[in-house]
Amino acid sequence: MEPKDDNYYIEKVLSGETNYFSYIVEKYQDIVFSIALKVLRNREDAEEMAQESFIKAYKSLGSFRGSAKFSTWLYRITYNTCISETRKKKQHFTSTDDVQISDEAEEMNLDGIPEENRARYIKEALEKLPEDEYTLVLLYYFEEKSVDEICTVTGLSASNAKVKLFRARKKLYTILNEMLKDELHTIL
Incomplete structure (x- = not known):
């Protein structure tokens, strides 16, 4: 069927x-x-x-x-x-403004990492993002939702969603970069 x-x-x-x-x-x-x-x-x-x-x-x-x-x-x-x-439950969300994002994050390259490890690194890095940023990345990249659809889901304005998505992406690069540095140090 x-x-x-x-x-x-x-x-x-x-x-x-x-x-x-x-x-x-x-x-x-x-x-x-x-x-x-x-x-x-x-x-x-x-x-x-x-x-x-x-x-x-x-x-x-x-x-x-x-x-x-x-x-x-x-x-x-x-x-x-x-x-x-x-x-x-009176839980508080982590603000994206509280995290320092390094300029080196833009230079990270995952091409040298085997694909099966790449997926593991990305999954681990995603888990380290705050819930609001994780949700944005999940909806945009994995569910392939448009910014307008994300705004409907989250209640954010389009400009705010774009800024938060940009910050989440940079933060994800920073997290991945740190993970890869740590991995390199353990191998050496």
Whole structure:
């Protein structure tokens, strides 16, 4: 059976065939959990909030207008659900202004590193980013969302999203550069 687009499943659910929502959950569960985990930094809370996000999406499915992609709408629900949870727990976000970014970060080159190690380094570096920056990088580079879609998910202005994405990218380069220096020192 050929996979259908999100609107097909949404229409099925809205017409009373609620079991079709499982296709939506299956398609988006990894990214929803990933966003929740990065924002909440706790696996159990992330699982709970990912589930809560799908419940909210299911209950609000009738209000989905289709002016944005369904995935963008779902990510916005997830992001807001997690932010609300962090506010309840009074956790504070790390400001991007608190981190010094070296000028050497621009010169980093990953071409000499075997591809399997490259993926490991990038994953480790991403884990070191603050949750808001991680979410931006994840949405832009891995989910291939546009800046406008990211603004819809995060509530940021386009200029603020671009600045934060730029800072996150520079910080990621700095982190990778430090990791590679450490790795080189352990080899030598």
